[in-house]
Amino acid sequence: MSLRPKPRIATVSLGGCFGCHMSLLDMDEQLFELLDQVELDRSPLTDIKTLAPCDIGLIEGGLCNAENVHLLQEFRVRCRILVAVGACAINGGLPAQRNTRRLGDCLREVYQFRPGLVHGQIPNDPELPLLLDQVRPLHEVVQVDYSLPGCPPSGEALRKFISDLLAGHPPRLTDGLLHYD
Amino acid sequence: MSLELETAAQRDTLRRVAIDPVSRVEGHGKVTLLLDEAGHVREARLHIVEFRGFEAFIEGRPYWEVPVMVQRLCGICPVSHHLAAAKALDGIAGGAPVPPVADKLRRLMHYGQIMQSHALHFYHLASPDLLFGFEAPPATRNIAGLAAAYPHVARQGVMLRRFGQEIIQATSGKRIHGTGAIPGGMNRHLSPQDQASLRAQADQAVSWSQEAVALAAHLSCSQPLLYREFGQVRSPLLSLVRADGALDFYDGTLRLRDADGRILHEGLDPARYQDYLVEEVKPWSYMKFPYFAALGPQRGWYKVGPLARVQNCDFIPSPLAEHARQAFIAQGDGSIQHGALAYHWARMIEMLHAAEVVRDLLDDPALQEGAILHQGGPHQREGISAIEAPRGTLLHHYRVGEDDLVSHCNLIVSTTHNNQAMNEAIRQVALRYLDGRSLTEGLLNHIEVAIRAFDPCLSCATHALGQMPLVVELQDASGALLERKLRT
Ligand code: SF4
Numbered sequence: 151m152s153l154r155p156k157p158r159i160a161t162v163s164l165g166g167c168f169g170c171h172m173s174l175l176d177m178d179e180q181l182f183e184l185l186d187q188v189e190l191d192r193s194p195l196t197d198i199k200t201l202a203p204c205d206i207g208l209i210e211g212g213l214c215n216a217e218n219v220h221l222l223q224e225f226r227v228r229c230r231i232l233v234a235v236g237a238c239a240i241n242g243g244l245p246a247q248r249n250t251r252r253l254g255d256c257l258r259e260v261y262q263f264r265p266g267l268v269h270g271q272i273p274n275d276p277e278l279p280l281l282l283d284q285v286r287p288l289h290e291v292v293q294v295d296y297s298l299p300g301c302p303p304s305g306e307a308l309r310k311f312i313s314d315l316l317a318g319h320p321p322r323l324t325d326g327l328l329h330y331d
Numbered sequence: 332m333s334l335e336l337e338t339a340a341q342r343d344t345l346r347r348v349a350i351d352p353v354s355r356v357e358g359h360g361k362v363t364l365l366l367d368e369a370g371h372v373r374e375a376r377l378h379i380v381e382f383r384g385f386e387a388f389i390e391g392r393p394y395w396e397v398p399v400m401v402q403r404l405c406g407i408c409p410v411s412h413h414l415a416a417a418k419a420l421d422g423i424a425g426g427a428p429v430p431p432v433a434d435k436l437r438r439l440m441h442y443g444q445i446m447q448s449h450a451l452h453f454y455h456l457a458s459p460d461l462l463f464g465f466e467a468p469p470a471t472r473n474i475a476g477l478a479a480a481y482p483h484v485a486r487q488g489v490m491l492r493r494f495g496q497e498i499i500q501a502t503s504g505k506r507i508h509g510t511g512a513i514p515g516g517m518n519r520h521l522s523p524q525d526q527a528s529l530r531a532q533a534d535q536a537v538s539w540s541q542e543a544v545a546l547a548a549h550l551s552c553s554q555p556l557l558y559r560e561f562g563q564v565r566s567p568l569l570s571l572v573r574a575d576g577a578l579d580f581y582d583g584t585l586r587l588r589d590a591d592g593r594i595l596h597e598g599l600d601p602a603r604y605q606d607y608l609v610e611e612v613k614p615w616s617y618m619k620f621p622y623f624a625a626l627g628p629q630r631g632w633y634k635v636g637p638l639a640r641v642q643n644c645d646f647i648p649s650p651l652a653e654h655a656r657q658a659f660i661a662q663g664d665g666s667i668q669h670g671a672l673a674y675h676w677a678r679m680i681e682m683l684h685a686a687e688v689v690r691d692l693l694d695d696p697a698l699q700e701g702a703i704l705h706q707g708g709p710h711q712r713e714g715i716s717a718i719e720a721p722r723g724t725l726l727h728h729y730r731v732g733e734d735d736l737v738s739h740c741n742l743i744v745s746t747t748h749n750n751q752a753m754n755e756a757i758r759q760v761a762l763r764y765l766d767g768r769s770l771t772e773g774l775l776n777h778i779e780v781a782i783r784a785f786d787p788c789l790s791c792a793t794h795a796l797g798q799m800p801l802v803v804e805l806q807d808a809s810g811a812l813l814e815r816k817l818r819t
Contacts (some may be wrong), residue, residue, distance in 0.1 A: 165381070168357050169406025169507045175455060176506055178493045179486070185475040195455070197354045197469040197776065214381065244403040248384035256387035261612050264741065267619075268611040268628070275615035277363055277378050302406065302507050331508075 157205040157316055160191040160229060164218040165245050165285060166211025168194070169302040170236040174208075176305025184309070187316060204229045206315055210302075212242040213286045217279035226292040231315060234294045235308070237301040237330070239287065244301075246285040253283055296321065299330050336758040339365050339373035350775055353377075353782055355456045355473070357407045358746075358789025362757060362778055370768060372761045377754050377782060379618035379789055389740040394420055394731045395514060397740075401727070402508050404744070405788050407451065409508050410444035410499055411720030411745075414581075415727040417512035418716035423731050425708040426515020433516035433703045438581050439692045440502040440511055441718070442685040445580055446536070447495025448721035449637075449682040452786045453543065453675060454488025460780045461550050461675065466773025484546070487539045491682070494529075494536045498689060501525035516704035523699055533690035537651070540683040544655045547679040551662065551672070562671030562756035562781035565590040566632060567623075568639035569748065571601070571719050576645030578684065580719040586643055587623065587633065592667045596623075601717030604726055610743070618789075620750050621743060632751035634669075635723025636785065637677035642667055649691075652684035671756050671784035678786070720745045722786050746787045756781040 163171060171194060175181060192201045207229030213219055226232055237243035248256070262270040288294050298311055298321075307327040314321035339345060342365060351361035359381035365374035385404055389397060398416040402409035414437055421427040429437075459472045462481060471480070478485040496506040501521060503509025511517055551558040567590060571583035585599035599607065610619040611628060622631035633639070642660070647653040659676055662668070692698070715728045723745035730739035760781045765774055 163359070165383075167403050167406040167409075169403070169409065172406045172451075172507055175451065175489075175492065176496060178489055181474075181489060182478050182482075182485070185478055190473065190475055194352075194354055194356075196473045196475075197772075197779075199352065199354065214383075217380070244400060245383055247388040247400075251384070251387055256384060260386055266605050266609045268609050269613070271612050271614060273612065273614050273617055275378070277361070277376075277615055278380055278617065281382060301403070305506070331505075 156187065156189045158189045158191045158202060159193075159206045159208065159312070160201055160204045160225065161193040161195070161208040162210070162221060162225060163194060164209060164211035164222060164239070164288075165214035166236065166238045166243075168210070170208075170210035170238075171195070173300075173302040173305050174308055177309040178305065180309055184312065201225065201228045205231065206312070207232045208235050209233065209239050209288060210235050212238045212245060213282060213288065213291060214245060215279040215281045219282075219291060222288060222292055231295045232288075232292065233311075233315075234288045234297045236303060237299065240289075240297045240299060241287045242285045249284045253281065299328065301331055303327075304329075336372065336375050336761070337754070342374065345373055348770060348775075350778060353779055353789075355459075355779070356783055356787055356789060357405070358787065360782075360787070360789040362782070364761060364765070364778075370766070370770075372758075372766050375754075375758045375761045375778075376615055377750075377757055379616045381789070382617050386740045386742055389729075390737050392737050393735055394423055394729065394737055395735075397729065397737060398512055398514070399508075399510055401742075404742075406507055407788060408444060408448055408720050408722065408745075410440055410503070411718055411725055412727075413503070413509075414441055414512055415716050415718045415720075415725050416729075417514055418582075418718065419714035419727045419729050420514035420731075421516075421705075421714070422708075422711040423714045423729065424514035424706070425710045426705040427708060429516040429705050430702040432520070432697055432701045433512075433705075435692060435695065435698060436502055436517045436519075436521060436703065437512055439521070439689060439698070440499055441581050442688045442692070443495045443498025443502070445495075445685040445721050446540075446682055446689065447492045447499065448786075449678050449685070450488050450491035450495060450543075452721070453547070453678060453682075454485065454492070457675060457783050457786075458484070458488070460776070460783065461672075465776050465780050466771075469772060469776075472776075487542065491536060491539055491543070494532055495685075497532075498529060501529060513704070515706055516702075518703075520700060520703060521698040526693060526698060530690075530693040533686070533693055537683070537686045537690055540679070540686040541651060541655075543679045544676070544683050547676040548655075548658065548662075551676050555662075558672045558676075559668070559670045562760050562784060563669045564634075564671075564752055564755040564759060565669050566634050566752055566755075567595060567626075568643045568667070569633045569635050570640040570643045570724060571717055572644050573648075577648040578640055578644035578646070578681075579648075580681075580685070582718070585717065585724070588643055588667070590667060590669065592642070601726060602715040604715065604717075604728075604743070608743070610747075616750070618747055618750050619743075621748055622751070633748065634752045635745055635748040636674065636721075637681050638668065638674045639723065640719060641677040641680055647680070647684050649684050649687035651687055652680055655680045655683055671781045674784045674786070722746055722788050723748055744788070746785070746789065749785050749787065753782055753785050753787060756785070
């Protein structure tokens with residue numbers, strides 16, 4: 151057995167739906183092989199809440215609030231290779247549909263003027279992170295090393311992508327694994 | 332009981348402890364505790380910190396896009412949103428009722444989804460707490476630790492989830508965010524090859540699900556006090572039931588039982604939800620707090636999801652799951668179980684039921700042919716539907732203009748219904764386990780164990796937009812200012 155530590159992978163969902171994380175699990179039994187080869191660091195799948203230096207950071211979701219921005223910057227500093235996983239991370243995805251609307255109008259409509267509301271008000275507690283006016287993709291804020299398209303990319307695409315990175319060469323996806331829906 | 336822990340007096344004199352992020356759940360949430368000098372808990376809140384904006388930007392879109400768009404609310408239960416939207420829009424498209432084959436295909440997809448989501452929750456997310464203990468080292472308290480210590484259990488979980496995902500793929504084209512249901516019916520049959528290969532796996536899935544029920548029952552019976560009292564919050568129970576009182580995940584009317592099991596409301600039409608449900612907004616969470624208006628905010632909140640459904644229905648319409656339900660009811664000595672951990676056993680009973688239903692549907696050759704789309708009926712302008720998503724009752728409500736664009740959208744998602752119950756559960760656990768003690772990682776995990784039991788979906792609960800009086804600056808990779816926002 152080699153004494154080299156296993157490569158560390160961290161994952162995070164920013165403004166995403168968790169579908170890209172579910173696709174990671176869609177590698178089914180091959181998940182066990184991956185977990186043999188790597189150490190999972192901070193991730194929604196573990197209870198590790200602070201990020202250690204990692205080899206690979208997988209980011210799902212775009213930037214919707216200030217906390218997303220801070221987390222992304224932390225991932226950039228700690229992860230040697232940063233991957234934008236899925237449509238939301240790459241270009242904002244479906245949540246970026248809100249970019250055509252004025253934030254304040256939507257807030258009032260949803261929290262104040264809807265029928266059936268009690269104590270209508272816009273949530274404003276300091277515990278809630280500040281929203282960005284526009285949903286933004288990752289590459290506008292940090293340098294991204296790779297982008298893996300799809301909404302979500304399939305489990306097989308993720309598996310191939312990660313195993314190429316672990317083997318130390320740039321990922322190559324054949325046509326069947328590369329899709330944008 | 333612990334309602335007073337919602338907001339402390341003199342908050343600025345208290346010490347703040349945060350669990351951020353809440354992990355091994357779907358979505359984005361955090362817990363804050365405020366403690367006094369002696370370490371007594373004065374306030375405990377589960378905050379939903381994310382917003383999505385779906386209800387707002389769905390408005391103005393063509394209605395036929397909606398079933399595909401809304402599933403992006405949640406990558407764990409996309410099918411629930413997909414189908415709830417399609418059901419609400421059937422009448423708007425002049426396609427209600429949908430042909431019987433389409434109804435069966437939608438049910439197959441939905442029950443496949445119940446299987447994959449319940450398997451995911453129990454095995455991948457929650458079971459490490461239950462098998463290793465709440466204070467086990469965090470490095471092993473996860474799916475990798477499960478795979479190392481209980482490879483057989485972990486493999487069954489992965490295979491059960493896989494089976495559910497394959498059903499979804501066969502009926503919608505993709506495992507996550509496919510396109511199967513359309514307003515008025517479905518866009519595809521089940522192919523003979525898919526039907527044969529899924530049917531060949533179905534008996535195994537049923538027997539693995541039986542083992543899952545046995546495991547959950549064993550865990551519960553080996554620590555009966557813990558499973559009865561941990562995170563126990565007494566409240567009414569809400570779920571859809573079929574006309575004959577059976578459990579049904581796809582359709583039905585709403586039933587509300589009180590905490591002692593008496594039926595308070597029966598046969599409530601989901602389309603009239605605005606007559607009896609209201610939602611309270613609290614400043615510290617993006618997730619609203621719904622309750623039955625007639626019962627008021629103190630008594631009118633309720634639980635949804637597996638624990639509610641299994642105890643709310645009169646019976647489960649499949650033999651193995653009904654047998655398992657009887658054992659579950661017997662464990663409670665005939666009284667309603669309200670402990671948060673009882674959710675797990677109930678959830679596995681539901682997974683077994685879903686496996687039985689899927690198996691039986693896969694025996695039906697009608698899935699391969701016949702009409703799957705109804706068109707030409709009267710077009711309505713408003714549609715409201717309810718479905719039992721894995722996490723509980725899900726309501727979708729749309730109005731569509733003459734131009735076929737959505738003019739109004741309101742969603743009450745499963746986790747929102749459980750908002751008050753989850754907050755009460757963490758307050759109960761905080762008082763019982765954390766109060767006056769020095770807080771360790773393991774003690775704090777008790778709070779998360781209670782939240783996890785509800786299997787919350789904190790992404791789909793956060794579909795509204797929020798705003799804070801703060802300044803944020805967004806810089807690009809080279810440090811140049813992209814955007815500066817000042818809010819008041
Ligand atoms: S890319 Fe698609 S699957 Fe991934 S987080 Fe965004 S909406 Fe979800």
